[in-house]
Amino acid sequence: MKRTGNQLAPAFALCFFAATPALADVEFYQSVDRDQVGLEDSFHLTIVASGAAEDAQIQFPSSSDFEVLSRSQSTQMSYQLGGSGASFNRTQKFVLVMRAKKVGTLILPSAVMTTSGKTYRTEPLKVSVKPGRLPGPIAGRPKRGVQVPDPFRGFPFPDEPFGSDESDQEESIPFRGTREEADVFLRASVDKQEVYAGDQVTLSLHILSRVDVSGVDSVTLPKLDGFWSEDIESPTQLSGEQKLINGVPYRAFLLKRLALFPVKPGTLKISSAEADITTGFIFTGRRVHRVSNELTVQAKPLPPGAPSGFSNSSVGKWRLSAEVSQAQVELGQPVTVKVSIEGRGNLKNIALPSLRGPAGLRIYDPTTTDKLSPAHGRIAGKRTQEYLVMAQQTGLFTFSALSLQYFDPQTEVYEEATAEPVSVAVVPAKGGAIAVGGDRSHLPSEPKNVLPAGGARPLRYRASFQGEQEPIWRAAFFLPSLLGPPAVWLGLILFGLVRSRFNQQDEGSVRRRRTRAAHRRLARADALKASGTAEAFYAEVEKALREFLEVRLGVPIIGLTRTVLAERLDQAGVPEEQRVRILQVLDACDQARFAPGGNGGQRDWVLAQVQIVMMDRWK
Amino acid sequence: MIHLFWLSLLSQSYYTPLEAQEIFRRAGEAYYREDYTGAKQEYLKLLSHGYGGSDVLYNLGTACLNQGELGDAVLYLERARRDEGNSPDIEANLAIAKSRQLDQVMGSSEDPFIERLANAVRQRAIGIAFVVAWGLAFLTLSLSRFLSGGRRLMARTIAVALLLFAVANGSLLMIRAYVRRTYTDGVVTAKALQAREFPQDAGRVSFEIHSGLKVRVLESSGKYLRLRLPNGLEGWTQAEGISII
Numbered sequence: 001m002k003r004t005g006n007q008l009a010p011a012f013a014l015c016f017f018a019a020t021p022a023l024a025d026v027e028f029y030q031s032v033d034r035d036q037v038g039l040e041d042s043f044h045l046t047i048v049a050s051g052a053a054e055d056a057q058i059q060f061p062s063s064s065d066f067e068v069l070s071r072s073q074s075t076q077m078s079y080q081l082g083g084s085g086a087s088f089n090r091t092q093k094f095v096l097v098m099r100a101k102k103v104g105t106l107i108l109p110s111a112v113m114t115t116s117g118k119t120y121r122t123e124p125l126k127v128s129v130k131p132g133r134l135p136g137p138i139a140g141r142p143k144r145g146v147q148v149p150d151p152f153r154g155f156p157f158p159d160e161p162f163g164s165d166e167s168d169q170e171e172s173i174p175f176r177g178t179r180e181e182a183d184v185f186l187r188a189s190v191d192k193q194e195v196y197a198g199d200q201v202t203l204s205l206h207i208l209s210r211v212d213v214s215g216v217d218s219v220t221l222p223k224l225d226g227f228w229s230e231d232i233e234s235p236t237q238l239s240g241e242q243k244l245i246n247g248v249p250y251r252a253f254l255l256k257r258l259a260l261f262p263v264k265p266g267t268l269k270i271s272s273a274e275a276d277i278t279t280g281f282i283f284t285g286r287r288v289h290r291v292s293n294e295l296t297v298q299a300k301p302l303p304p305g306a307p308s309g310f311s312n313s314s315v316g317k318w319r320l321s322a323e324v325s326q327a328q329v330e331l332g333q334p335v336t337v338k339v340s341i342e343g344r345g346n347l348k349n350i351a352l353p354s355l356r357g358p359a360g361l362r363i364y365d366p367t368t369t370d371k372l373s374p375a376h377g378r379i380a381g382k383r384t385q386e387y388l389v390m391a392q393q394t395g396l397f398t399f400s401a402l403s404l405q406y407f408d409p410q411t412e413v414y415e416e417a418t419a420e421p422v423s424v425a426v427v428p429a430k431g432g433a434i435a436v437g438g439d440r441s442h443l444p445s446e447p448k449n450v451l452p453a454g455g456a457r458p459l460r461y462r463a464s465f466q467g468e469q470e471p472i473w474r475a476a477f478f479l480p481s482l483l484g485p486p487a488v489w490l491g492l493i494l495f496g497l498v499r500s501r502f503n504q505q506d507e508g509s510v511r512r513r514r515t516r517a518a519h520r521r522l523a524r525a526d527a528l529k530a531s532g533t534a535e536a537f538y539a540e541v542e543k544a545l546r547e548f549l550e551v552r553l554g555v556p557i558i559g560l561t562r563t564v565l566a567e568r569l570d571q572a573g574v575p576e577e578q579r580v581r582i583l584q585v586l587d588a589c590d591q592a593r594f595a596p597g598g599n600g601g602q603r604d605w606v607l608a609q610v611q612i613v614m615m616d617r618w619k
Numbered sequence: 620m621i622h623l624f625w626l627s628l629l630s631q632s633y634y635t636p637l638e639a640q641e642i643f644r645r646a647g648e649a650y651y652r653e654d655y656t657g658a659k660q661e662y663l664k665l666l667s668h669g670y671g672g673s674d675v676l677y678n679l680g681t682a683c684l685n686q687g688e689l690g691d692a693v694l695y696l697e698r699a700r701r702d703e704g705n706s707p708d709i710e711a712n713l714a715i716a717k718s719r720q721l722d723q724v725m726g727s728s729e730d731p732f733i734e735r736l737a738n739a740v741r742q743r744a745i746g747i748a749f750v751v752a753w754g755l756a757f758l759t760l761s762l763s764r765f766l767s768g769g770r771r772l773m774a775r776t777i778a779v780a781l782l783l784f785a786v787a788n789g790s791l792l793m794i795r796a797y798v799r800r801t802y803t804d805g806v807v808t809a810k811a812l813q814a815r816e817f818p819q820d821a822g823r824v825s826f827e828i829h830s831g832l833k834v835r836v837l838e839s840s841g842k843y844l845r846l847r848l849p850n851g852l853e854g855w856t857q858a859e860g861i862s863i864i
Contacts, residue, residue: 456681457707457708459678460678461647463670466671466702467671471742471795473746489760493764
C-alpha cells in the first residue's frame, strides 16, 4: 500500500507544533461511478468526509434495494497556511462496492455523519438499474469529479492518492456469467499475450470464489494444440489468497499452472477448462459445474538471420558445458563424459549437440537426465547427457568442442553456447601380478590397443598440381612422337636401298670399292707380318690378292687351278713376269697354310711381291 | 591507378605455386579441425584457379565425404581416379561413399573388363611410357644399321624389346581412349532425381535415384539426359542433377 501523505509527515508535524492550527470547514458528500448499472453489475459508491473530527460517526446509506459487496477506507491529512492562519484538514474516503437487487430507478439513501455535536447528511443518489449487464467505466474505480469535486485535486502529491492503495491486488476481469455464476467461477490467464515461438508463456487456472469452496473434482484441462506444455504447479490442497476482482473481494484458489511453449508461429488458441466445484460444507454444500474463459496467444516467428545449425527448439538462455570423469584412464576401462546444458527455456525439448571423438574411442549412446527447477513461474533446469566411452587405443584423445546456437527472447538476438574441448589420456593397463610361466588361460584377457581397419583414408599432405588434363593423345607432341620414329627408320632403310641401288649400277665404283678392300686387307697383312701368326698373315695376303685379281679379271677366281688361272691371266694380258709373281705368291700362301713354320723373311718377300703386283697398272 | 587496378585483379585471379601450396595446407588444417565446409571451399578455390590434379581432387572428395555430401564426394573421388587410375586411398574412400548411398542397385554386374582395365591405368604415365619406348625402339633400330656383328644383334634385340613394351602401352592407351570416347559417366549430385520414361516433364516416373550414384550417360535431349544404371535400368532425368565425371 502506498500512502502519499506519509512522505511529508515530519514536516506536517513540525508545522503542527509550531502553530496551533484550527480545523477546516466540514465537507460531507457521496457519489457513484455510474448512474446506470446492470442488475449483474457492481458499482462504486464513494463517500468523502473532510474536516470532520477524529471521533466523527458515519452511517453508510442503508437500503434493501442494494447489497454491499466490499468496503474500503482511506484517510488523508493535510496542513494549509492561509490568510486566517494555519489550518489542519483531515479527509476520510470510503469506497463501497455495491450491487443492485432489482430493476428500476432506485434511490440510494443519504449517508449520515455526526461530528462535534452536529449531524451532516449527504444528498440521496438516483441509480437506474437495467436487467443484465451494461457497459460502463472500469469497475472498481470511482468516477471522480462527475457529480462532486475531488477533494484531493491540486494536492501536491501524486494524482491518485487513493487509487494506488488498491492497484496491487485489484484486477479487472470482463465477466459475462450470471449473478450466481459470479459467486464462483473458473478463470484461465496467461502472463503474456504475445511471445516468440518456442518461448514460454505461463498459463494459470484459478477458482475465484466469494463463497466457501470445499472441493474440486473432474477438472478438465484446456486443449493446448500447438503448444509444448510442462507442469509448473499442481497444488494437492486448495489454498486460497485474497484478490479483488472488479473491486469485489474473492478468494483465488490455484488449480494448475503450466508452462506453454508455442511450437510454431501463429495465433494459438487455448480452449476452456472445466471443473466441478463443491461450495459450502457438509449439509449446505452444493456442487456447481464451471467452464473457464478461452484464451489466445500470438506466437511470433523468430527473427531472420538464424545461424546455421540453429534448431527452432533452442529458444531461451543456455549455458553448455562438458566434463570428463577422469583425465587419465587405463586401456579397456570406461570413462564418462558429461555434456550438460543449463538455463531457462523448454529444457525437455532442447537437443544437445552430440559428443564426437576420435576413432580410437568407442562412444556409446548417452543416458539423459533432466532436473527441472522452475523459478518465478519460469521453466529452468539442467539437462545432462552421460556418455560411456570405452578407449580402444592408447594415446591422448580430445573430444571436439561443442556448440549450440540458440535464440534469447529477452535480448532478441541469436547467441551461441560453447563447451571447451575435453581430453582424456589413455595409458596401457597395468599387467598386474601374473606368474611367469604359469597358466594364463583362466585370467581375463588383457585389454589390447585395437587398431582397426576401415574409416576414411586421411588427406594427402602434399600436392602436385596439374591443370585441367587433356588426354595425352590429344597433346600436340603425341602425333609427331608416334609417327616420327618409324618415319626416320623407314627413311634410313630407303636411303640404304637407294644407295645400294646406285652402287650396283656403277661397275667402276664397285671395282674401286673392291680394290680398296684389297688394299685394306694388304694393310692388315702388313700389320700381321710381325705380330700375327703365319696362318693369319698368309690368309690375309691370299684374300687381298684374290680380291685384287677378281677386280682386275672381272671373274671369280676362287676354285680355279693354277693352270686355268695362268691362262686367264694370260688372256687378260698380264705380263709373264707378273703372272709368275702371282702364282709364286699363291703357292707360298698354300705352302704356309698347309706347311706352317716359314720364317719372317719369307713374309717380307711375299708381301713385297703382292705389293708389286697390286701397284702394277696392268689393264 | 590503372596499373594498381590490374595488379589487384591479377592478384585475385592468380596464385603462385607457393600460394597454392599454402592454400592446400590451410585446407588440410581446416579438415583436421573438422571444418569440412572451410576445407572444401579452399580446395574449390584451388580448382577454380587451375591448380587441379588428383591430390586436390582426392582431398576435396574426402572433405565432401566427411561433410556428408555424397554426390560431390563420389564426383571428385571419381575424377581423382580418372586422372590417377586406381589408388588404394581413392578406392577406400569411394567404397565408403558408396556404402553410404541410399540407392542399392539390384542385379548390377561388375564393369566389363575393358572398362576396369581402362580405369586402372594412369593415362599420362602410360602415354609417356609409350612415346618414350616407341621413339627409343626406332632410334635403336636405326642405329643398328650402322653397327656390325654382335653389336648390331644386341641393338636389334633391345629395339625389339622396346617395341614390344611400346606396343603394350600403346594398346592400353588405345583402350583408354576408346572407353573415354565411347562411354560418358556421371554422378548424381542432386539429393534426389526422378527418372522418367521419356524426356518430358509429363513423362511417367519410372524410378528415383539419389545423390552419389554413378550412372552412365547415354544421350541427351533438351534438359534431359538418358541414363543407364549398372544393372541396365534406364530412364530420362534432368541434366541439372547430374555431374559428368
